[in-house]
Amino acid sequence: xxxxxxxxxxxxxxxxxxxxxxxxxxxxxxxxxxxxxxxxxxxxxxxxxxxxxxxxxxxxxxxxxxxxxxxxxxxxxxxxxxxxxxxxxxxxxxxxxxxxxxxxxxxxxxxxxxxxxxxxxxxxxxxxxxxxxxxxxxxxxxxxxxxxxxxxxxxxxxxxxxxxxxxxxxxxxxxxxxxxxxxxxxxxxxxxxxxxxxxxxxxxxxxxxxxxxxxxxxxxxxxxxxxxxxxxxxxxxxxxxxxxxxxx
Numbered sequence: 120x121x122x123x124x125x126x127x128x129x130x131x132x133x134x135x136x137x138x139x140x141x142x143x144x145x146x147x148x149x150x151x152x153x154x155x156x157x158x159x160x161x162x163x164x165x166x167x168x169x170x171x172x173x174x175x176x177x178x179x180x181x182x183x184x185x186x187x188x189x190x191x192x193x194x195x196x197x198x199x200x201x202x203x204x205x206x207x208x209x210x211x212x213x214x215x216x217x218x219x220x221x222x223x224x225x226x227x228x229x230x231x232x233x234x235x236x237x238x239x240x241x242x243x244x245x246x247x248x249x250x251x252x253x254x255x256x257x258x259x260x261x262x263x264x265x266x267x268x269x270x271x272x273x274x275x276x277x278x279x280x281x282x283x284x285x286x287x288x289x290x291x292x293x294x295x296x297x298x299x300x301x302x303x304x305x306x307x308x309x310x311x312x313x314x315x316x317x318x319x320x321x322x323x324x325x326x327x328x329x330x331x332x333x334x335x336x337x338x339x340x341x342x343x344x345x346x347x348x349x350x351x352x353x354x355x356x357x358x359x360x361x362x363x364x365x366x367x
Contacts, residue, residue, distance in 0.1 A: 121198075122205055122288055123280070126267040127346035129208035135220045136207035140200050143248055146188045147196050154192075161244075164189070168244035171235040183231035184224070189246035199248045205268070206252070206259045209346040213262060214329060226254020226321045233317020237300070245311050250318035253296075257322025260289040261330050265344030293319050 153160040169186035173179040190196040211219040230250020259266070264286035272279045293316065300312035330338065341347075 120270050120272045122202070122268045123271050124269050125205050125209070125285065125346075126269070126282070126350045127209060127263075127348045128351055129212045129346075130348040131212055133208035133211040135216045135223070136203060136211050139207070139220075139223065139248075140203060143188055143190070143196065143200060147190055150189075164244040164246065168246045169231050169234070170244050171239050171241040174235055175239045183228055186231065186244075186246050187224075187227040187248050187251055190248070191246055195247060199252055203248065203252050203255065206255050209263060209266070209348070210255055210258050210326075212346070212348070213333070214258075214326075222258065222322075222325055223251050223255065225325060226257070226318045227251030229321035230254065230311075230314040230318030233321075234311050234314035236317075237313040243307075245314065247311070250311070250314040253315045253318035254322030254325070256289050256292070257319040257324075258326035258329075259322075260286060261323050261326045262333075262338070263344060263346050264339070266346055267350070289319075 150160075150163055153163050167182060167185040168189060169182040170179075173182060190199065207219075207223075210222075214222060227248070227250050230253060231245075234245060234250070264284065266285040267282050268285045268288050270281050270283055270288065272281055296312045296315040296319070299310070300316055303309065303312055334341065
């Protein structure tokens with residue numbers, strides 16, 4: 120299951136969120152031809168991805184930032200941008216454009232450092248914006264725990280959209296990252312679960328000053344734990360295509 124939208128669009132245009140999505144897409148398009156040459160792609164990742172051993176052994180820190188704008192494929196990019204689009208706009212609305220950008224970059228860096236702590240000698244290149252986006256999700260959880268989020272539930276051939284509170288979605292996602300991280304090998308590649316968990320925790324911590332400035336728990340009481348914007352109403356219409364019954 121994965122979220123497809125929330126019910127409270129931002130009260131103002133989320134320019135930074137849109138700019139981050141555009142930057143990730145344009146950068147991906149820029150090195151898309153390298154996917155046809157694995158050696159060239161690995162050389163590119165060696166230069167710009169985050170490799171823990173390069174940080175701990177060589178002192179090369181730049182990859183922590185550059186890796187936040189790289190992805191390992193179309194599905195990787197699409198999934199990350201979907202999560203950023205769902206959860207980023209309301210957080211940017213509350214924080215303001217420039218503070219939100221600083222928050223995004225800071226949580227991405229925190230996610231990278233957490234990943235390095237989990238495997239400081241790993242030579243596996245790590246790419247993706249998911250650490251920073253996990254930070255956005257952590258901040259969203261703190262400010263808007265009762266926001267309504269639509270989830271696409273897929274079970275074999277069963278597809279259904281259900282609406283549940285953001286807190287349930289985000290806490291379940293965080294728990295999956297922690298439990299998966301406990302059984303992962305940092306030298307084996309795959310999903311960087313500890314980067315996700317570290318970014319999420321950093322997002323909660325860095326959003327805490329804003330939460331307290333807004334009134335803390337009183338902010339939840341004033342707005343019901345949802346973004347203080349008009350709720351969008353989504354209706355599922357039946358198809359106009361007539362149903363054809365099977366003849367006996």
